[in-house]
Amino acid sequence: MKLPKVRELSEAVKALLSKPYTSKFPKKPHQPYHNFRGQPIYNQEKCVGCLACEEVCPVEAIAHEDQVDPANPMRIMIHYTDTCIFCGSCEAACIADNEGIKLSTEWDLAFFDRKASQETIEKELQLCEICGQPIACKDHLKWIAEKIGELTYSSPTLYLTRLKSLGIVDENLISASRDYGRSDRVKILCARCRRESTLSTSTK
């Protein structure tokens, strides 16, 4: 019976002499460990708008919205803070060297309005020159063109995008409206219009 008493007493003395264990948290800011998984943040420069992150996200926390206004086509990438589980799947799946979307160590995320709990970036969208539907983000087409190198020149969609980005073809070049002929093939087209224009050379 004596021994436990001595043990407890010695603990009490030790506790009396040592500094308090409790953190000074709100006064002293908290810094998480460097590989803490916090809020994922888009990188406007690196992101190519390929939607790989949306595809792999297990909780549908990433969405996109395409604005097919011909004057200013934009793809808005949305990340919902109120749904994200900070798993890092998006970062692992990102095709832009895992840098298009990256987990930060941001942990202080409390908010009061769920409508505002989202982060967005805008990426320029490439529309099909015939049907006006979105093909992909311009940066994505450039990324593909760079990846496949000289094979780019097998696809007008890709090489036109590439040449435009290099400034060889005028950025503001507006192709003639649909002529149902061979010239349709040398345009930036979506997969469907490409197939149609290839299969039907005759005028409709």
Next chain:
Amino acid sequence: MSLTLRALLKSPWVFHLSTGSCNNCDIEVLDCLTPRFDIERFGMLLAPSIKHADVLLVTGSCNRKSAIRLKRLYEQAPKPCVVVAIGECSLSRGMFIHSYNCPLPLDKIIPVDAYIPGCPPKPEAIIMGAVKLIQKLKGTL
């Protein structure tokens, strides 16, 4: 600001309710009570009953069985009662958005004042969320 609200903010007692969560958020709330974080420093106390509490902390994805009880608890709570949603499940149901047993998000069942995202949020994030909420109610944020 009403007198009751001012009194409430001096020492908010919290009641914690799990509505079908995975336990992590609950444990992080409990963690706030333990030596490292010790939220009793700020006058916060975990109340044993909703009738003694000023703040209702809700975790979890509000499944059918607990949603009924959640509503009943909110009705029993003395007003003003501040509701804080902790964790992705109670914010938007996160993972369980298509689950047959979780039909509604929390803020469609009872009004929610603050949201603390995280899966689970760090105890620091919970404390920070509480601090922000108090500042907001005081009108300084």
Next chain:
Amino acid sequence: MTREEILKDLKQRFKEDIVNFFDKSPKRVYMEIKPESLVKCASYIFKELKARFNIASGVDSRTAIEILYHFSLEYINLLVSLRVKLNRNNPQIDSLAPVFKGANWIEREIHEILGVDFKGHPDLRRLLLPDEWPKGVYPLRCDYTEWDKNAIRDRGV
């Protein structure tokens, strides 16, 4: 007993009851049996072979409702799964709960999520689903559709 002896013994003893015997890997054996001989086989494996009942899992495979009873024999590191196939329109099988208590809850669960009727179960009440859940709707069947008109299936803002 070694693994071979046990498997031989099982094949011999339940010659009439076994529909299909699949020796998947050194650690896994699947044995499809007739539904009416389930209690006989399961009690032999549990009581005589001293297996541990892991769990039963019900699967709706569109053509039939399958129930797999997993037993593990730790001393030879083998997992025996008894498979029974039941008629999808009126799934019925004898309960294992009177034989060993471990089967009680899982049969209640399978009863409510797949609609299998366990004959002779002592207490076939609801286990997981709420009381307002409609009768005859089984969430794990493959033809389950949303019944609640009020449910919100987007973020709800």
Next chain:
Amino acid sequence: MAKSVIPIGPYHPLQEEPEFFTLTVDGETVVDIDVNIGYNHRGIEKLSELKTFDQSTFVIERICGICSTSHPFAYTRAVEDIIPVEVPERAKYIRTTIAEGERVHSHLLWLGLAGHFLGYNTVYMWVWKLREEILDVMEILSGNRNNYAIFKPGGVRRDFNPDDIPLALRKIDSIVPTLNKLKKAIIDDPVLHARLKGIGILTREDALDYCALGPTSRASGVAKDVRKDAPYGAYDQVDWDMIVTQNGDVFEKVVVRVLEVFESIKIMKQCLMNLPPGEIDLNIKNIPPGEGIGAHEAPRGETFHYVRSDGTNRPARHKVRAPTFMNLPTCKSTVIGETISDATIILASVDPCYCCTERMAVRTSEGKRIYGGQDLIRLSQEKTQRIRRKMGIK
């Protein structure tokens, strides 16, 4: 005396998962118990069928926060059993380290709560303070305190950074002396002996009959542990012992858990120090049709997953069996015959996700008494006080 019914639950001030117990009592003795669950039912088995094999790992990680590696571990093993493949060595070690870290913090968490139930709030605070260090280790290694998001069919998602390992080891070492002290304090505390020995006995026969698992059954002399019986991960390459005791009462369950913490720390340290180099992921592209079964010894017992694939990228059926599912029904044989003040700790001793209520009513033959929420715990704490007084300890 008339029998009366005490509803416990579903919500309890100390929180944890909601569960609803109905105790039927005769005076002070419990004569029957019924458990009503489903307050946490989220339809995960159905959800898992809507996600791809890779995404499912995250769904099942959220089955239980305290077992947030056990379920992915069992699930990934089930998927690997379908193909079948062996994961790379380094991935095995990483998985084992994370799984054992989780066991340490889970057992410590339980120990703290048990201390609270018995009126030993010092134990509660001490143990949770130690637990913080382990959670820090997990944050250093995996990036979050819970929900590690590290498992993946065919390997692990992220590697340990070699620079972080010394810090993690230092943190693990720092809790061992305190833990040792705590072990001694618990194992030779006379009050705990008087309070816990001989109550809530789960006999070996009952443990087998109910198919009880994990520490609940190991305390009853059933020497079954998936990690030893069918070794996986790095468990056959590190040195550790299975803890088995014979009596099956609550005290033995405490002892088993406390000793297991030391074994887990031993495994963690060995894994971190002998981390083999190499690949961490097999990059599995597609999963053939078939069936797979995976098991993992979670802190509470064996977790069991059955996955069926039909050749698409989603599971056709995914059955999850959590250990509490088998352990909780054992309360029928342990609680019956004990007094209500012991019921709390006995129900807690299987480490379920145990819960109490806002209000409970004890109806005795004299009439009706209504107890407030914490009274069940208070009853339990008062009994400890009585025993202390009887033994002359203030």
